[in-house]
Amino acid sequence: MDLSILNDRQREAVEYxxxxxxxLAGAGSGKTRVLTHRxxxxxxxxxxxxxxxxxxxxxxxxxxxxxxxxxxxxSYGASSIWxxxxxGFCARLLSSEIDKLGYKRSYTIYDEQEQLSLxxxxxxxxxxxxxxxxxxxxxxxxxxxxNQSLNPVEYLELTFQPREVREAFREYxxxxxxxxxxxFDDLLLFTVRIFENxxxxxxxxxDRLRYILVDEYQDTNxxxxxxxxxxxxxxxxxxxxxxxxxxxxxxxxxDIRNILEFEKDFPGAKVVRLxxxxxxxxxxxxxxxxxxxxxxxxxxKTLWTQVTSGPPIEVYQASxxxxxxxxxxxxxxxxxxxxxxxxxxxxLYRTHSQSRVLEMYLKSFGLDYIxxxxxxxxxxxxxxxxxxxxxxxYNPADNESFYRIINTPKRGIxxxxxxxxxxxxxxxxxxxxxxxxxxEGLSPALIKKLEKLTKVYVEIxxxxxxxxxxxxxxxxxxxxxxxxxxxxxxxxxxEARKESVVELLSYMLxxxxxxxxxxxxxxxxxxxxxxxxxxxxxxxxxxxxxxxVTLMTLHAAKGLEFDTVFLCGLEAGLFPTSKSLLNxxxxxEERRLCYVGVTRAKRRLILSYALRRMRYGSTESxxxxxxxxxxxxxxxxxxxxxxxxxxxxxxxxxSRAAAPGPTAPxxxxxxxxxxxxxxxxxxxxxxxxxxxxASVEGSGSTKLLVICFDNGQSRKFAADFAxxxxx
DNA sequence: ACACTGTGAGTTTTT
DNA sequence: CTCACAGTGT
Numbered sequence: 001m002d003l004s005i006l007n008d009r010q011r012e013a014v015e016y017x018x019x020x021x022x023x024l025a026g027a028g029s030g031k032t033r034v035l036t037h038r039x040x041x042x043x044x045x046x047x048x049x050x051x052x053x054x055x056x057x058x059x060x061x062x063x064x065x066x067x068x069x070x071x072x073x074x075s076y077g078a079s080s081i082w083x084x085x086x087x088g089f090c091a092r093l094l095s096s097e098i099d100k101l102g103y104k105r106s107y108t109i110y111d112e113q114e115q116l117s118l119x120x121x122x123x124x125x126x127x128x129x130x131x132x133x134x135x136x137x138x139x140x141x142x143x144x145x146x147n148q149s150l151n152p153v154e155y156l157e158l159t160f161q162p163r164e165v166r167e168a169f170r171e172y173x174x175x176x177x178x179x180x181x182x183x184f185d186d187l188l189l190f191t192v193r194i195f196e197n198x199x200x201x202x203x204x205x206x207d208r209l210r211y212i213l214v215d216e217y218q219d220t221n222x223x224x225x226x227x228x229x230x231x232x233x234x235x236x237x238x239x240x241x242x243x244x245x246x247x248x249x250x251x252x253x254x255d256i257r258n259i260l261e262f263e264k265d266f267p268g269a270k271v272v273r274l275x276x277x278x279x280x281x282x283x284x285x286x287x288x289x290x291x292x293x294x295x296x297x298x299x300x301k302t303l304w305t306q307v308t309s310g311p312p313i314e315v316y317q318a319s320x321x322x323x324x325x326x327x328x329x330x331x332x333x334x335x336x337x338x339x340x341x342x343x344x345x346x347x348l349y350r351t352h353s354q355s356r357v358l359e360m361y362l363k364s365f366g367l368d369y370i371x372x373x374x375x376x377x378x379x380x381x382x383x384x385x386x387x388x389x390x391x392x393x394y395n396p397a398d399n400e401s402f403y404r405i406i407n408t409p410k411r412g413i414x415x416x417x418x419x420x421x422x423x424x425x426x427x428x429x430x431x432x433x434x435x436x437x438x439x440e441g442l443s444p445a446l447i448k449k450l451e452k453l454t455k456v457y458v459e460i461x462x463x464x465x466x467x468x469x470x471x472x473x474x475x476x477x478x479x480x481x482x483x484x485x486x487x488x489x490x491x492x493x494x495e496a497r498k499e500s501v502v503e504l505l506s507y508m509l510x511x512x513x514x515x516x517x518x519x520x521x522x523x524x525x526x527x528x529x530x531x532x533x534x535x536x537x538x539x540x541x542x543x544x545x546x547x548x549v550t551l552m553t554l555h556a557a558k559g560l561e562f563d564t565v566f567l568c569g570l571e572a573g574l575f576p577t578s579k580s581l582l583n584x585x586x587x588x589e590e591r592r593l594c595y596v597g598v599t600r601a602k603r604r605l606i607l608s609y610a611l612r613r614m615r616y617g618s619t620e621s622x623x624x625x626x627x628x629x630x631x632x633x634x635x636x637x638x639x640x641x642x643x644x645x646x647x648x649x650x651x652x653x654x655s656r657a658a659a660p661g662p663t664a665p666x667x668x669x670x671x672x673x674x675x676x677x678x679x680x681x682x683x684x685x686x687x688x689x690x691x692x693x694a695s696v697e698g699s700g701s702t703k704l705l706v707i708c709f710d711n712g713q714s715r716k717f718a719a720d721f722a723x724x725x726x727x
Numbered sequence: 728a729c730a731c732t733g734t735g736a737g738t739t740t741t742t
Numbered sequence: 743c744t745c746a747c748a749g750t751g752t
Contacts, residue, residue, distance in 0.1 A: 087742050184742055252741065351739055414729050555740045577739055617743065
């Protein structure tokens with residue numbers, strides 16, 4: 001381990017081994033480096049046992065990265081350091097402690113989809129007017145109640161929620177409990193409950209986890225704060241790292257006060273400020289500092305850098321989102337011609353919905369890209385189906401999973417049948433599956449219909465425990481004749497769905513191969529697998545590949561850096577989002593999000609906005625985001641101009657002369673025969689040159705051409721938009 | 728009783 | 743554009 005690569009401040013943070021430490025780490029100031037070196041220092045220099053260390057992060061990605069980097073720094077014991085996400089830590093702890101709260105250890109974690117579907121049923125059953133409260137609204141209220149306080153019921157009363165909301169919440173909690181299921185928020189809350197009510201458990205973890213590190217501390221919510229506090233209050237070897245300016249999860253209950261008041265919570269805490277930025281040019285930092293300085297109540301800090309030169313910030317005013325996408329793509333293509341690599345570029349946006357157009361143009365330019373987030377592999381219906389069967393096998397009380405699979409494949413069981421079954425089940429106090437398996441008091445017709453499913457479970461129960469995970473899943477697929485179901489009922493998408501199932505099986509195989517039960521963890525593979533899947537986030541699914549342009553939301557971009565960043569859709573109502581416009585606190589969070597986005601760029605930053613944009617179907621005109629002006633990259637638009645959309649972007653005044661003008665936006669030309677290429681045609685692509693059409697997929701606007709270029713490479717293009725001409 | 732088709736509404740960010 | 747639901751067909 002080499003501490004000489006650290007600057008004085010970083011080194012100070014690394015070497016302050018005992019006692020509470022707050023590291024205020026500005027963007028790009030080497031926060032991860034400090035965390036990883038600190039862990040290494042504790043082990044190698046202070047002689048702390050690796051298993052006495054706990055590092056908590058928010059994302060799996062961050063946890064994985066930290067694990068890898070620590071691994072390369074320490075000479076021994078890296079694998080016994082606990083590096084977890086908050087949720088992962090709680091899930092693990094609960095799998096051995098949750099029975100103390102009256103749950104079975106084989107609990108299930110409900111993801112957002114399952115949560116919403118459960119709330120939907122409650123809205124129906126309680127006759128709540130769904131015009132007053134949508135599923136989404138209720139789930140937001142519930143989550144807020146759980147995230148912002150340790151006593152959600154009390155919280156709902158204190159915030160004067162109407163009776164129906166409180167009743168819905170009670171019912172929600174009851175049904176979760178009946179299903180032996182937890183939502184994401186429960187993982188945290190239950191852990192707090194265990195710690196608070198079972199001192200021996202708390203003592204055990206306190207004794208074991210004597211050195212605690214928390215990443216992104218500004219994003220902790222109430223239960224997370226409490227977990228850290230409970231674990232660390234005694235030995236006080238707690239190091240938290242964060243940046244109040246990058247707190248962007250307020251909507252999820254994150255409380256920025258946790259970091260602002262750390263010194264109060266841990267009196268005598270040492271504070272180290274990391275203000276030297278190693279990532280961006282001075283030009284970019286200036287813009288970042290400009291925006292964020294508009295926020296109030298910040299911890300004072302000023303980022304500085306030694307890198308003074310760099311290209312100016314560009315602002316592109318697009319006529320619409322397609323023009324914007326096309327500008328971005330031609331910028332990338334032109335930089336690549338000059339030697340840049342795809343992986344140098346990131347396109348950041350406020351909402352996932354913005355990725356579609358960008359993808360279309362990236363395809364047409366033949367640029368490889370990867371979209372983070374969006375629809376996760378584990379959210380695909382066929383994948384969820386298979387997993388639901390397994391969840392129900394592992395936790396027979398899991399009613400949501402039962403609802404999902406009872407009529408998939410079709411067994412002729414509709415709402416009427418389900419009503420009968422669920423009434424019978426609740427009368428007998430049984431989970432749905434148990435009621436179905438022991439059909440006392442059910443109509444013969446229903447019993448007959450249920451037989452198909454109950455047979456499956458009788459059969460699969462005998463295999464559970466004796467078969468490896470993949471074999472178990474394969475046996476299950478056979479028993480339910482899933483392939484036949486896909487072939488008959490999902491004809492159009494059969495191939496793709498089947499492929500997903502195969503992919504899932506191979507994922508399981510890998511998982512099983514790498515599975516090594518960790519001491520103190522009495523889980524079997526299935527339990528561990530299901531937990532892993534539940535806590536798998538859509539941003540984790542895709543590993544950072546080299547050679548591709550990265551597309552992601554601003555939230556997902558936190559912690560990452562790129563040579564060139566396109567920050568697009570800078571329009572009032574989109575970014576900042578319309579929901580924030582009237583609320584100064586929300587605007588401040590959007591502003592922090594803007595700060596996060598800007599500080600992702602190492603060298604080049606390109607900002608863009610469109611004068612008109614398609615929003616659910618129809619085109620609406622838009623006004624440039626206030627952030628453009630706040631960053632100091634655009635003159636204040638006069639009110640008149642704002643409406644006409646005539647405000648002119650300009651290029652960083654300081655180096656105006658050096659700035660290139662916007663290249664003429666590439667207009668996709670729909671030549672009469674553009675989409676009439678057929679297999680075998682010789683073509684010329686504007687960027688890739690000569691090639692042959694290898695195949696044609698789809699039709700109309702989704703028509704795709706696979707081209708084999710003469711250099712041997714093959715690429716796929718949207719027929720309507722690719723800059724392709726016949727030769 | 729279920730499946731399918733057309734209409735109506737609504738969309739932020741994520742463990 | 744996508745999800746939820748109502749109404750119709752099997």
